[in-house]
Amino acid sequence: MGIAERKGRERAEREQRITAAARLIAENEGWSAVTIRRLADEIEYSQPVLYAHFENRDAIVAAVAVEGFGELAAALRQAAHESIDHQGALESVAMAYLAFARAHPALYEAMFTMATGLRFAEADTRPELKDAFAALAAAVGPARTDVEVATETFWAALHGLADLERSGRIRQGARAERVRLVVNCLVGP
Known part of the structure; x- marks a missing residue:
């Protein structure tokens, strides 16, 4: 597997972690509890990393x-x-x-x-x-x-x-x- 393929797979995995965390928080506490800051804390990435994957x-x-x-x-x-x-x-x-x-x-x-x-x-x-x-x-x-x-x-x-x-x-x-x-x-x- 080349570097580009590995980076693409890692990017997709991070995006999946972000959406899974958002979904879990929303299911448990409602969508108002889903914020970029909260997601960053939940998946242990910085907010800029989340913004690199999703605009908002x-x-x-x-x-x-x-x-x-x-x-x-x-x-x-x-x-x-x-x-x-x-x-x-x-x-x-x-x-x-x-x-x-x-x-x-x-x-x-x-x-x-x-x-x-x-x-x-x-x-x-x-x-x-x-x-x-x-x-x-x-x-x-x-x-x-x-x-x-x-x-x-x-x-x-x-x-x-x-x-x-x-x-x-x-x-x-x-x-x-x-x-x-x-x-x-x-x-x-």
């Missing part, structure tokens, strides 16, 4: 969000794979999405509510974001003429449900019923 805190949050989109895509694909028909796949994907949001509140917040500069449906959209959208679209896709609009609508419905569940503003016990209603709207009665 928002860039760290964006890196965590990108990881989250990769994890979400994998969870959605796994859920769809375990189903035997289109409606079952949509229901499984919806339940996996809601479970992901509930199980990873700080990560979900980084992905969808914090300032990150990440964009969907743009020429420069990150591959991880495209992959998460594609995982939803694969479940929505069969029998749809406009898969993108249907997928965006499905995603919007799931995001709304996830936020309302996470904030305790809707009944927790009616999740399956709500998911069936959303899915029935996509596939028809």
